[in-house]
Amino acid sequence: MSSATIQQRKAALRKQVAAAVDALTDAEIQRQSxxxxxxxxxxxxxxxxxxxxxxxxxxxxxxxxTLVEDILKNGKTCYIPRFQKGIPEMEMIILRSLQDYNSLPVNKWNIKQPSPDDQRESVFDNGTLDLVLAPGQAFTKDGVRLGRGKGYYDKFLAKCFKKLEKRPTILGLAFKEQIVPEIPQTETDVVLDEVLFEDK
Incomplete structure (x- = not known):
């Protein structure tokens, strides 16, 4: 399958799954979450x-x-993404406390993240990361992931595999509407260890 064909199939799948997720009510999102x-x-x-x-x-x-609160409450080191316009890779930087979390500004997508001039330690400053909880647009049950098209997580995970002494476990978090039978892959797509979703 050519690269162009793979990208076309991914784009069609993103559109299909996005429509299913957009149709979810707030109550259903909270229930599955x-x-x-x-x-x-x-x-x-x-x-x-x-x-x-x-x-x-x-x-x-x-x-x-709730997971962010539990991570901080239990004294685990918590890292969160930061995206910046014009920069093709996301940072994964430290979240210091629940107070820090509550005071974060929101970006144009209404997602909390530290401002660009807020200097924070990254995963690669500290050199260890045990677990990645990853979002996605769609997933297969066996861990193939479709992102939103920018490659942020694939690039970050590839960097983890190169720079960290130990490979982190990677778990995808998905609504059942995001589980699909098949996702076309390229060599840069990282397969997750497991996908957690509501299975009957």
């Missing part, structure tokens, strides 16, 4: 992790606020 949060909290990889990277959710993603 509670189930997935519980799965994370009970997961051995989370329980033994000393450091966790987690995305800060917007309204049409699996909600992560």
């Amino acid at each position: 509670r189930i997935i949060t519980d799965k994370v909290l009970k997961h051995p990889a989370y329980q033994k992790a000393n450091s966790v990277s987690i995305y800060l959710s917007f309204d049409k993603e699996v909600q992560t606020g």
